[in-house]
Amino acid sequence: MAEMKKNSVRKKYTVGVEAALEVMGGKWKPLIIYHLMTGPKRTSELRRLVPGITQKMLTTQLRGLEKDEIIARKVYKEIPPRVEYTLTSYGWGLKPALDHLCYWGEDHLEKVHGDKSKVLEEFEGSTN
Amino acid sequence: MAEMKKNSVRKKYTVGVEAALEVMGGKWKPLIIYHLMTGPKRTSELRRLVPGITQKMLTTQLRGLEKDEIIARKVYKEIPPRVEYTLTSYGWGLKPALDHLCYWGEDHLEKVHGDKSKVLEEFEGSTN
DNA sequence: CAGTATCCTTTCCGATACTG
DNA sequence: CAGTATCGGAAAGGATACTG
Numbered sequence: 270m271a272e273m274k275k276n277s278v279r280k281k282y283t284v285g286v287e288a289a290l291e292v293m294g295g296k297w298k299p300l301i302i303y304h305l306m307t308g309p310k311r312t313s314e315l316r317r318l319v320p321g322i323t324q325k326m327l328t329t330q331l332r333g334l335e336k337d338e339i340i341a342r343k344v345y346k347e348i349p350p351r352v353e354y355t356l357t358s359y360g361w362g363l364k365p366a367l368d369h370l371c372y373w374g375e376d377h378l379e380k381v382h383g384d385k386s387k388v389l390e391e392f393e394g395s396t397n
Numbered sequence: 398m399a400e401m402k403k404n405s406v407r408k409k410y411t412v413g414v415e416a417a418l419e420v421m422g423g424k425w426k427p428l429i430i431y432h433l434m435t436g437p438k439r440t441s442e443l444r445r446l447v448p449g450i451t452q453k454m455l456t457t458q459l460r461g462l463e464k465d466e467i468i469a470r471k472v473y474k475e476i477p478p479r480v481e482y483t484l485t486s487y488g489w490g491l492k493p494a495l496d497h498l499c500y501w502g503e504d505h506l507e508k509v510h511g512d513k514s515k516v517l518e519e520f521e522g523s524t525n
Numbered sequence: 526c527a528g529t530a531t532c533c534t535t536t537c538c539g540a541t542a543c544t545g
Numbered sequence: 546c547a548g549t550a551t552c553g554g555a556a557a558g559g560a561t562a563c564t565g
Contacts, residue, residue: 281499281503283427284506285499285501286495286499287428288503288506289498290422294422303410337509362501362504366497366501369494369497370494371410371411371413372413373413378413
């Protein structure tokens with residue numbers, strides 16, 4: 270394994286980034302993860318918290334995150350049904366990466382728009 | 398601007414992440430950025446370094462990165478034509494975020510596959 | 526060599542209707 | 546309430562041919 274290192278160092282870097290992006294990249298996953306960072310949420314809460322997402326997309330993304338053990342899904346056998354999602358400790362490990370992305374992205378928005386509050390307003394106003 | 402903070406903190410976070418992902422996310426951009434971190438490259442070099450990418454995709458991604466001022470494009474008026482791409486200092490600002498993603502992604506691969514060399518082999522062997 | 530244009534396939538994703 | 550199934554449009558992306 271050691272003897273391939275010289276050749277695979279550059280690959281390791283990008284493979285790592287790509288693996289991470291598969292897990293937490295995309296349009297919805299960062300938002301979902303973020304909301305779970307503020308505490309466990311049930312399905313209907315997430316649907317409200319993530320504006321514009323459809324039931325289908327929400328389920329799809331949650332299944333993906335669950336498969337990668339970023340989140341845990343807990344089903345309460347009640348009527349009506351009740352499902353709660355929580356970040357796993359493994360999922361919390363994404364926080365530093367997300368923080369850096371956020372930090373850079375904020376700077377970027379400021380650079381691009383000069384005034385980032387405008388962008389925020391647009392975002393908050395998105396009714397979809 | 399301060400008085401909107403309580404309401405926009407959670408938004409800012411995700412808007413930042415999403416802005417960053419738009420700029421450096423996706424299938425090809427991290428790889429391209431990474432290779433430019435090892436020095437300026439001309440088009441044909443990048444095409445070789447990024448296995449599986451088509452001319453079209455390479456151009457598209459490079460244009461996107463150039464637009465966001467992550468990279469700079471320098472054209473030498475020679476025959477045959479010669480174009481060189483370099484990371485801007487702004488683009489270098491992505492390094493910490495990419496490093497974190499890489500770090501987490503590596504851990505993730507190890508966790509998922511136990512032995513990550515297998516994944517690397519698969520990646521290196523991708524001929525497309 | 527670098528880039529553009531065209532065509533065509535695949536994937537993503539929203540809308541809707543339905544089940545336990 | 547939570548989730549599944551199906552359909553169709555839109556967008557991403559690959560193959561190929563072509564231009565300066």
